[in-house]
Structure formats: structure tokens, C-alpha cells
Amino acid sequence: xxxxxxxxxxxxxxxxxxxxxxxxxxxxxxxxxxxxxxxxxxxxxxxxxxxxxxxxxxxxxxxxxxxxxxxxxxxxxxxxxxxxxxxxxxxxxxxxxxxxxxxxxxxxxxxxxxxxxxxxxxxxxxxxxxxxxxxxxxxxxxxxxxxxxxxxxxxxxxxxxxxxxxxxxxxxxxxxxxxxxxxxxxxxxxxxxxxxxxxxxxxxxxxxxxxxxxxxxxxxxxxxxxxxxxxxxxxxxxxx
Numbered sequence: 001x002x003x004x005x006x007x008x009x010x011x012x013x014x015x016x017x018x019x020x021x022x023x024x025x026x027x028x029x030x031x032x033x034x035x036x037x038x039x040x041x042x043x044x045x046x047x048x049x050x051x052x053x054x055x056x057x058x059x060x061x062x063x064x065x066x067x068x069x070x071x072x073x074x075x076x077x078x079x080x081x082x083x084x085x086x087x088x089x090x091x092x093x094x095x096x097x098x099x100x101x102x103x104x105x106x107x108x109x110x111x112x113x114x115x116x117x118x119x120x121x122x123x124x125x126x127x128x129x130x131x132x133x134x135x136x137x138x139x140x141x142x143x144x145x146x147x148x149x150x151x152x153x154x155x156x157x158x159x160x161x162x163x164x165x166x167x168x169x170x171x172x173x174x175x176x177x178x179x180x181x182x183x184x185x186x187x188x189x190x191x192x193x194x195x196x197x198x199x200x201x202x203x204x205x206x207x208x209x210x211x212x213x214x215x216x217x218x219x220x221x222x223x224x225x226x227x228x229x230x231x232x233x234x235x236x237x238x239x240x
Contacts, residue, residue: 052139053206055112056239061134061207064239065115070231073123079116079131089162096159098148099169099184102199103161105210107145111135119228128222132232133210142206146182149201153184165189175226177233178204185221196221200229204236 056064068076088108091100101107105114119130137145150171158167166188174181185198195214198221202209209232213222 055136055138055206056134057136058113058115060239061113061115061136064207064232064236065117065134066132066228066232066235070235071119071225071228074119074121074130074225074228077118077120079118092160093156096152096156096161096166096169098145099152099156099186100159100161100166102149102201102210105133105135107135107137107141107208108148109137109141109144111137111208119225127216128213129216130211130213130225130228132228133208134232134236135208135210137206137208139206142203142208143180145208146180146201146203149184150182153182172198172200175200175202175229177229178202178209178237183224187221194218198223200224202229202233204233207236209233209236 088101088106091097105116113136114133116133121128153169153171156169166186169184169186172183172185174183181202183200188195197212197214199212211224211229213224215222
């Protein structure tokens with residue numbers, strides 16, 4: 001887990017170098033999506049319908065993930081599988097566990113499938129690294145994850161996770177997207193570096209769209225790009 005965290009932060013540091021080199025580009029993906037997501041059945045229809053929407057498959061998530069064609073001004077690359085580990089490490093205090101897990105796209109309950117993309121701005125002056133994750137859940141589980149994150153972002157002020165410290169957790173105004181959303185910011189003290197970061201989580205049916213931004217140069221926590229959020233939520237909503 002700790003080595004994976006280190007690789008994430010190396011990626012943060014490399015963002016500045018990537019944006020300063022015009023010839024450098026991420027591994028773009030060119031998936032297209034069409035069709036529309038099936039509407040949820042009415043809760044009163046049957047016990048099966050009351051369970052809500054089923055998780056999307058890994059193939060559906062991959063189809064729904066944004067590509068360079070969907071977002072202007074960004075290079076879009078696949079996130080290595082070892083940077084999205086399956087293991088959950090206890091956080092101290094336990095009341096911050098949901099926020100700690102989401103650092104590497106973990107949730108409780110576990111997602112049925114996950115995909116992740118890394119985005120870097122094509123602007124030479126922007127040292128912000130943006131990560132996007134799509135998490136497939138049962139609808140009830142997706143609602144629980146959002147509720148836990150909302151509650152913890154208001155009550156949890158700091159925590160320790162895999163020997164790293166995170167402080168200044170602050171609930172932010174969430175965007176009016178999807179079925180519901182939650183947003184928060186914090187600062188990670190990692191290997192002597194202070195890394196400000198912000199998270200925005202949007203629930204669209206049974207799928208969670210997670211976008212978080214880190215600034216390699218410090219300062220204030222960068223906001224999740226609105227254009228990226230809108231493009232990703234829209235693409236999820238169009239995926240059957």
C-alpha cells in the first residue's frame with residue numbers, strides 16, 4: 001500500500017514536468033459510448049425492484065470513462081492497476097475510514113468494478129494532477145458510500161493512514177450533478193511534502209464518479225475541473 005501511495009505522489013510531482021514538455025503526452029483512450037442508461041424501476045414494483053439499480057460491469061465502466069476526445073486541454077491516460085489496490089488499511093481514527101479509503105478509490109462496501117484515468121493539463125503553468133475513478137456498486141451501496149463521505153467530511157478534521165498524516169479536512173459545496181454529490185478538501189503531509197487535494201464524488205444511479213485533484217507545488221487545494229466532471233457524469237448517464 002505504501003509503495004502504491006508513493007507512486008501516486010511521484011505522479012503528482014511529474015505533472016509539472018509533463019505540462020512543461022509539449023512533446024510529452026499521456027496514453028489516450030478512444031472509447032466511444034452511445035445509448036442511454038435504463039431507468040430505475042419504481043421502488044414499489046417488487047422486492048427485486050426495491051433493491052435498486054445493479055452495478056455496471058467493468059466493460060461498461062471502461063466504455064463510460066472519459067477520453068481525450070471528451071475533455072479539451074487535458075491528456076488522458078490509464079492509471080496502472082497497482083495504483084488502485086484492493087486492500088483497505090485501517091485509518092486512525094476509525095471515523096475517517098471512508099475518506100482514507102477513497103484516497104486510492106477504495107470503498108466499503110467494495111465496488112463490484114473500478115476503472116481509473118489520470119489527467120494532466122496541457123497548460124505549461126499548471127502543475128495539477130487530476131485523477132478520475134468510476135466505481136460500480138449496487139444502488140443502495142453507492143448511496144451508503146456517499147452518505148459516509150458526507151458525514152465524515154463534516155466531522156473528521158485529521159487522520160493518519162499508512163504512516164501519513166492528513167489534516168485540514170473541510171467540507172465543500174458539491175456540484176449540482178447526478179443524483180447527489182459530496183465534495184471536500186484536505187492536505188496530506190507525505191514524506192516531508194504538503195500536498196493540497198480536493199475530492200468531488202457524484203452518484204449517478206449505482207455508479208460513483210470520483211474526481212480528485214492534487215497540486216504538486218502546494219498552496220490551496222485545487223478544485224476539481226468542472227468541465228471534466230460534467231463530461232464524465234454525462235458519459236456515465238449515456239452508458240447502457
